[in-house]
Amino acid sequence: MASAEGRAAWYRACCRPGWGLMLVVLVAPALGLAAPDNAAPVLRIGTWGGAYARAQREALFKPFSRATGIEIAVRRYDGGLAELRRQVAGDGDEVPWDLVDMTMSDTLTACREGLLQPLPHEQLPPSPDGVPAARDFIADALTRCGVAHTAYATVIAYDRRAFPGIRPTRVADLFDLERFPGQRALQRAPFGNLEWALRSYGVPAADLYNLLSTRRGLGLALERLDEIASEVRWWRDGGRPVELLAAGQVVMASGYNGRFFDAVAERDAPIEILWDGQIQELENWTISAASAQSSAAWDFVRYATSTDALARFARYLPYGPARRSASARVSDHIDRGLDMQPHLPTHPRNARTRIIKDVEWYARTHDRIRAIFTQWLERRGAIGTSHE
16 A cells, blocks of 8 residues: 555646646556556446536546546436435445536535535645645635536526517516517426526515525515416426427526537527526535445546646536636637637626525525425416426
8 A cells, every 4th residue: 555645646646737647557556556457446427418418528537537447437417316315325226326416505415414425625636836726716616525616507598589679688588478478498496496586576686595585585486487387398307498499499498508508509509598697506526425436436526626627628518617727728619619718607797697506595495495396386287387
């Protein structure tokens, strides 16, 4: 077994931006560590699908596997904690995830429930300029069981063909069926819908979660959603709102900024993002408490959150890197030559009216708010809402 100093040197080498992980094969034997071979572990990663998973595969998974020999098996994850709870409890026959790509609110809840492993943030690599990780990562990026990698936005988008004259410009337009008629596609979850419903009344972003903590606030939000419920198609799969908009089956939709961008960049879809009221949240790498590959999983986290890896991922999809050194290195789209900076949710022009998701509020109220929203959906089922 290598000394503590030897292991630390190997960690620094394996994740040094630009060339680091190639050194795993060369340095590991000298330090007494097992070099990658045919018996290398398989990391099972639960992550979101579609354009997001494709970008991760090209920017992160393939380079990591080439450098280490560690195979990555991707399994679909659509958010929430139900499946992770079953895996950690040992219920069912499925092989547990080693890593899960989770929202911040779910990360905090899962950590408190003991579903995730605590992480040694002091081992994260510094920036290329030597800035310690603790100072290079943006505020709130490092939590007990998570390392944030990107800031993404849940946004409202619309079909340009549906509104050739006056176009939507603000959150309130989502609820205006008179000026902007047509079906909407909204996520079958409280997140986003509750915040936008209150914003449509003019509630300041700073007051949203205080008001949603009251019975009156929740009632106001659900009343606003009542007004458009007959025109809503509810989605679970993050790729569905893109499909519905591109096919002209809905005129407005909620969804993830990166997926809408990908549809425009790759397929020239007639989709426009409405940045007003974008809801920002940090996405995290986490290690399941049920993982038998903790060491390899942590090696991946360190690699995937290095400066170069984060900047490279943002050249595939415009999500804001969680490291300051990486944000400064985001340049053109990897294939299309588009400047990616103006498409980042963290760009000052896009972030002027942003809502920062209160992840602590969601972590505290996770099950209660979901239950209330589900009950409301069930009541609305009598008027023909659909679930996709």
